[in-house]
Amino acid sequence: MKTLKPREITEELNRFIIGQNKAKRAVSIALRNRWRRQMIPEELRDEIAPKNIIMIGPTGVGKTEIARRLAKLANAPFLKIEATKFTEVGYVGRDVESMIRDLTELAVNMVKKEEQEAVMEKAKVLAEERMLDILLPTQKKKTIGNEIEQEDSSREKLRALFKAGKLDEKMVEVEMPDRVLPIIEIFSASGMEEMDMQIRDIFGNILPKKTKRRKLKVKEAYEYLIQEESKKLIDMDKVVKDAIERVEQSGIIFLDEIDKIASRDRTHGPDVSREGVQRDILPIVEGTTVTTKYGMVKTDHILFIAAGAFHMSKPSDLIPELQGRFPIRVELDPLTKEDFYRILTEPDNALIKQYKALLATEDIALDFEKEAIEEIAEIAQKINEMTENIGARRLYTVMEKLLDDISYSAPDMEEKKIIITREYVREKLGEFLEREDLSRYIL
Ligand SMILES: Nc1ncnc2c1ncn2[C@@H]1O[C@H](COP(=O)(O)OP(=O)(O)OP(=O)(O)O)[C@@H](O)[C@H]1O
Ligand SMILES: [Mg+2]
Numbered sequence: 386m387k388t389l390k391p392r393e394i395t396e397e398l399n400r401f402i403i404g405q406n407k408a409k410r411a412v413s414i415a416l417r418n419r420w421r422r423q424m425i426p427e428e429l430r431d432e433i434a435p436k437n438i439i440m441i442g443p444t445g446v447g448k449t450e451i452a453r454r455l456a457k458l459a460n461a462p463f464l465k466i467e468a469t470k471f472t473e474v475g476y477v478g479r480d481v482e483s484m485i486r487d488l489t490e491l492a493v494n495m496v497k498k499e500e501q502e503a504v505m506e507k508a509k510v511l512a513e514e515r516m517l518d519i520l521l522p523t524q525k526k527k528t529i530g531n532e533i534e535q536e537d538s539s540r541e542k543l544r545a546l547f548k549a550g551k552l553d554e555k556m557v558e559v560e561m562p563d564r565v566l567p568i569i570e571i572f573s574a575s576g577m578e579e580m581d582m583q584i585r586d587i588f589g590n591i592l593p594k595k596t597k598r599r600k601l602k603v604k605e606a607y608e609y610l611i612q613e614e615s616k617k618l619i620d621m622d623k624v625v626k627d628a629i630e631r632v633e634q635s636g637i638i639f640l641d642e643i644d645k646i647a648s649r650d651r652t653h654g655p656d657v658s659r660e661g662v663q664r665d666i667l668p669i670v671e672g673t674t675v676t677t678k679y680g681m682v683k684t685d686h687i688l689f690i691a692a693g694a695f696h697m698s699k700p701s702d703l704i705p706e707l708q709g710r711f712p713i714r715v716e717l718d719p720l721t722k723e724d725f726y727r728i729l730t731e732p733d734n735a736l737i738k739q740y741k742a743l744l745a746t747e748d749i750a751l752d753f754e755k756e757a758i759e760e761i762a763e764i765a766q767k768i769n770e771m772t773e774n775i776g777a778r779r780l781y782t783v784m785e786k787l788l789d790d791i792s793y794s795a796p797d798m799e800e801k802k803i804i805i806t807r808e809y810v811r812e813k814l815g816e817f818l819e820r821e822d823l824s825r826y827i828l
Contacts, residue, residue: 388420394458401454401734402447403727404718408440411715412455415688419461419635422686435688437670437710439643441695442717445776448692452639455690461635462492462628467642468691471662481665485675488636489682492628500619501612508615515610516603517543519557553604561609563595625679636687640666644693647702663704670710720776725762728777729784736784747795749803756807761787764814771818787813 389397391413398409415438422433440448449465456463464487471481501508521536521543546552601609646659669675672685691711693700700708720728729737737753744751765779787810791803 388460389416389458391417394455397458398451398454401732402450403731404720404724405442405447405451408442408448408451408715408717411438411440411713412451412690415690415713416455416459416637419459419637419688423634431685434672435686436713437689438691438713438715439700439711440690440692440715440717441700442692443696443719443774443776444694445774445778446717446720447777448694448717449641452641452690452692455637456639459637461637462488462495462632463637463639464488464491465639465641467645468640468662468666469642469645471646471665472658481662481669482675484638485632485669485682485684485687486677488638488687489629489632489677489679492632492636493625493679496624496628496631497619497621500624501615504615504618505611508611508618511614511618512607512610513544513547515614516547516557516607519559519606520547520552520555520603547603550604553602555603556600557603557606558598559601559606559609560596561599563597629680629682632687633683634686638687638689640689640691642693643691643703644695644698647693647695647698647700660704663707667704667706667710670707719774722762722766725765725777725780726758729758729762729780736780740784740788744791744795744803747798749791749795749798749801751791751803751805753805754807757805757810760807760810761814764810764818767818783814786817789813 391410394413394416395406395409398413402409415436418436422430425433440451442448452465456465464484466484466487470479471484472479517540521540543552646662648659669684669687670689672683674681674683676682689711700711700714729735737758741751761780761783765783768783769775769779787805790813791798
């Protein structure tokens with residue numbers, strides 16, 4: 386896979402996120418630096434620590450969205466997790482080390498998938514043979530040449546049918562491992578992950594591998610057999626080794642809602658949970674070794690990107706040690722009316738595109754006049770000012786309210802072409818602007 390240049394990363398992000406250029410720039414550089422580091426001779430490479438980032442900005446302006454889109458671009462193990470999920474060691478909840486375990490798990494799956502793809506052709510061939518074995522169970526082969534020949538020719542006929550997809554719907558029985566999941570679920574629900582991990586392994590080894598015959602369509606059975614054969618073809622030890630290497634060298638963790646673990650008021654004694662979590666996070670960000678079921682994972686070079694709204698607290702409310710470990714700060718800008726207009730129309734997943742597509746399924750062609758969209762953007766902006774500023778999320782409520790009638794009666798409508806005009810927007814939403822109390826509850 387190719388490595389994107391910072392400019393290209395920003396361009397990709399532009400497809401989904403409007404504005405916020407400083408944040409896009411910072412994450413693009415950080416991502417590219419991961420790759421640059423790989424190119425450096427080893428001694429120096431180990432000295433180059435990742436420059437962790439904190440993204441600060443009001444709610445609903447694109448922080449999480451940037452992370453989500455970045456995850457798809459980063460050709461590296463990428464985990465997004467909310468800091469609020471963690472609790473201090475000894476309390477009920479997830480311990481912070483679990484994020485490294487999750488990231489490793491993710492990397493293992495990622496490498497496994499790549500390896501499986503590499504052996505796919507071979508696996509298909511093997512799966513096809515197994516499929517034919519199932520479809521045509523070989524009778525005890527007698528040494529009379531004639532009979533084997535006959536068998537061979539019927540096998541080839543069957544193969545031709547199979548390849549042509551003629552057998553796809555036929556039912557066959559396939560031997561499959563029986564799941565022992567229920568036992569495990571009980572443990573993982575209580576948050577004892579480490580225990581869960583060990584139990585899974587212990588049981589996995591002790592319990593005899595049970596199998597069960599299941600009836601499947603040929604098409605599905607073939608898919609299953611390909612999976613199984615490709616699993617056999619790959620070397621799991623190598624997969625694990627590569628995965629750990631990848632986590633250590635290029636892993637990225639996005640810590641969302643970091644402001645929620647900052648406590649403003651430290652005079653009231655330590656806030657066990659929040660400050661404790663921060664303290665627990667410290668060594669992981671700084672570099673420590675975490676035990677996972679795949680082996681030890683060093684966290685020294687994992688890149689952390691944190692994000693938070695920080696409207697109740699400030700980055701300076703984080704414990705100083707943690708602040709120091711996030712040297713790069715980028716601020717996201719509050720969104721303007723003009724941004725709203727662009728958010729409604731430009732991104733690949735823009736709201737207006739979404740509503741058009743939804744109504745198209747009812748054979749209705751929905752269209753918006755330019756002025757109507759401007760009006761929607763302005764109303765969203767005004768309501769954000771009047772009540773709470775929830776950023777672009779306001780557009781969701783406003784649009785939903787605006788199209789409420791149409792969404793409800795769409796299937797029964799005679800008129801198949803609807804154009805939303807500025808008047809329509811004013812008519813549907815005007816009263817909310819005049820009556821603050823109303824908009825507080827409804828929009
Ligand atoms: N700059 C933007 N461009 C395009 N869409 C945006 C932008 N900002 C926000 N949105 C839209 O608003 C929604 C909410 O944004 P997002 O989840 O990124 O908020 P956030 O900044 O993480 O807020 P919070 O602090 O509350 O978590 C997103 O799903 C996205 O569709
Ligand atoms: Mg968010």
